[in-house]
């Protein structure tokens with residue numbers, strides 16, 4: 025019988041390197057780069073929250089700058105995505121432990137539109153899935169996205185995630201009823 029529960033507690037800080045990118049912890053010096061995209065209404069459009077303020081960017085960087093334990097529900101790894109050969113942050117990926125008991129994690133991504141359309145989000149999210157299924161021994165990783173967020177849908181599908189659910193008008197986005205897709209991947213479905 026397959027083991028379903030393991031003690032995977034650990035502290036994550038290490039950078040992750042891909043062909044073109046480095047995923048690393050944010051530092052306070054990244055605040056302006058992060059604010060440059062997190063302040064944009066078009067970036068926050070499907071995030072069910074307002075754009076971040078500069079202070080909000082700095083606060084969440086400070087809270088996540090030392091990495092995260094990966095032990096308790098809600099533990100969150102936030103990584104800045106940088107190009108190998110160039111300075112600056114082009115976006116971010118995030119992984120949250122939603123159930124330590126069942127080894128479930130939620131993945132997300134937010135990128136600067138100046139760097140859209142180059143495959144960076146897919147490449148970074150793919151690397152984070154490798155960490156989730158490898159080092160962190162996740163059993164299932166899922167993404168929740170507004171059904172109108174077609175760019176994000178394409179990221180999920182390029183990663184080979186399965187559309188598991190279409191929740192209809194399950195949330196309120198201002199005065200718009202929002203519908204949500206849930207995409208997911210199991211460890212045994214992930215091919216590095």
Ligand SMILES: CC(C)(COP(=O)(O)OP(=O)(O)OC[C@H]1O[C@@H](n2cnc3c(N)ncnc32)[C@H](O)[C@@H]1OP(=O)(O)O)[C@@H](O)C(=O)NCCC(=O)NCCS
Pocket residue numbers: 066067068070071132133134135136139140141142143144145146147168169170173175176178179
């Ligand atoms: C979701 C989001 C990250 C997607 O960004 P994106 O630029 O479309 O995604 P990628 O960086 O993976 O780029 C993929 C595109 O680059 C193209 N591309 C160009 N050169 C490429 C290369 N060398 N390698 C791979 N893809 C390349 C792909 O064909 C693809 O284009 P397509 O989607 O038109 O088919 C971005 O729209 C975003 O940050 N949105 C706001 C935040 C948000 O909604 N986050 C999701 C919440 S659930």
